[in-house]
Amino acid sequence: MGSRIECTLNKFADDTKLCGVVDTLEGRDAIQRDLDRLERLGDEGIESSPEEKDLGVLIDEKLNMSRQCALAAQKANHVLGCIKRGVTSRSREVILPLYSTLVRPHLEYCIQLWGPQYKTDIDLFEQVQRRSR
Structure with missing residues (x-):
């Protein structure tokens, strides 16, 4: 799963996290390319969500807290x-x-x-x- 991935990929028991710095357009594009690569690997699509809770912290799709x-x-x-x-x-x-x-x-x-x-x-x-x- 981790081949050709540019950003950091953390794998857990039933979860995978893709991490990268998004302070430039290049950083954003790198994460998007990696998401596209990961989506092609699985049978199921990557779900989009308006907000996500990670480690007890709720973050919305615009990184608003x-x-x-x-x-x-x-x-x-x-x-x-x-x-x-x-x-x-x-x-x-x-x-x-x-x-x-x-x-x-x-x-x-x-x-x-x-x-x-x-x-x-x-x-x-x-x-x-x-x-x-």
Whole structure:
């Protein structure tokens, strides 16, 4: 399967990932050529998808991470609501460690990959932080 493939091809048990840098037209064309080669090898076509989840990170077809930001903020708000309903104390000494261990991981998971790029995404995270006060 990996012969004549220009980009990096990672094979897993039931999955194959084609990886490459797409910061130029040449990079984009190399990935497209490899996709075309791989499609000819199999009996089944390569399916297109409007969004894909990989390692818990949701990415859409335009590499936009806004949906991932919204989902992370939603999970963080859910956990924050559980903390507020379950803990009577509102002191900083009680809430801060709970926030740090239970809420922040949802906001920071793989943040290097999908960090908020748009003001609306940043505003979602800031709303979670304001709600924790």
